[in-house]
Amino acid sequence: MCMNQSLDVFSQFMTDTLSLHKPDGRVFQKIKACVSGKGVIAVEDVNLPIEVGDRLTRNLPSGLTESFIVDDPGYRESFSGIAAHYQVKVHRAGTERSPLPGATYNVTGPNARVNINSRDHSTNTVSFDPAPVFKDLRQAVVEAVAAKDDRAKLLAGIEAMENGGHTHTFVDRYKDFIALAADHMTIVAPFLPALSALLSGH
Numbered sequence: 001m002c003m004n005q006s007l008d009v010f011s012q013f014m015t016d017t018l019s020l021h022k023p024d025g026r027v028f029q030k031i032k033a034c035v036s037g038k039g040v041i042a043v044e045d046v047n048l049p050i051e052v053g054d055r056l057t058r059n060l061p062s063g064l065t066e067s068f069i070v071d072d073p074g075y076r077e078s079f080s081g082i083a084a085h086y087q088v089k090v091h092r093a094g095t096e097r098s099p100l101p102g103a104t105y106n107v108t109g110p111n112a113r114v115n116i117n118s119r120d121h122s123t124n125t126v127s128f129d130p131a132p133v134f135k136d137l138r139q140a141v142v143e144a145v146a147a148k149d150d151r152a153k154l155l156a157g158i159e160a161m162e163n164g165g166h167t168h169t170f171v172d173r174y175k176d177f178i179a180l181a182a183d184h185m186t187i188v189a190p191f192l193p194a195l196s197a198l199l200s201g202h
Contacts, residue, residue, distance in 0.1 A: 013178075013185055013192045014044050021055040031056075040193035041068065043086040046075065050086055055093065067093035076196070087197050133194045134162045144187045153180050161195070170198065 014032035018041070021027050033056075034042040041056060050073040058066045074087035138158050145151040157177035164170040174195065181188040 013189045014042070015185065015189055016041075016058060018043075019057045020048055020050060021057065022049070022051075023053060034189050034192050036190050036193040038194055039090055040074075040197065041086075041088045041090055042193040042196060043088055044083070046084045046086065048086070050088060056088070056090065069093050074197075085196070087193055131162075133191060133198075134158055137188070137191045137195075140187055140191070141184075145184060150184070154184065157181070174198075 068090035078084040
């Protein structure tokens with residue numbers, strides 16, 4: 001597969017349209033992106049000035065607007081035919097809570113910590129387990145892809161990615177799977193941010 005073909009396939013998964021709102025009032029509209037349900041938004045346009053604290057919004061068919069606060073822009077350099085892009089870590093606006101005297105703090109997730117009236121000088125080492133991503137993707141394909149041949153090819157592609165997850169072959173397996181999934185974007189798109197995030201380790 002040539003580089004241009006790979007980038008075109010990657011672009012097809014950017015099916016969401018967002019707006020970026022800066023604290024100084026600037027607004028960037030019609031941003032192509034892929035919103036996952038796991039707190040990660042893939043953004044194709046690396047020229048956007050995405051920073052911690054910015055707000056990304058998405059208009060829903062119901063007329064409501066989803067709003068996300070940027071926790072980490074997550075810029076990824078281009079490599080092996082995959083275009084440079086953002087893997088933006090976000091949380092939904094309105095889920096923040098202010099510390100209260102005597103409050104109980106439930107802290108979860110990688111790099112989680114609480115600092116009250118103090119500076120954080122700690123260093124965290126995070127180990128990410130990709131197994132749930134492949135499990136969930138496999139289940140989605142089994143449930144949503146009716147054509148037997150297509151389903152078999154996609155499942156084989158998922159297995160190939162999973163087996164190559166800790167080797168240099170993962171990038172090639174990833175690109176092969178994206179090409180196979182071009183006709184099933186609505187099924188695979190929610191998993192794209194998590195899958196492409198695994199590329200940073202290769």
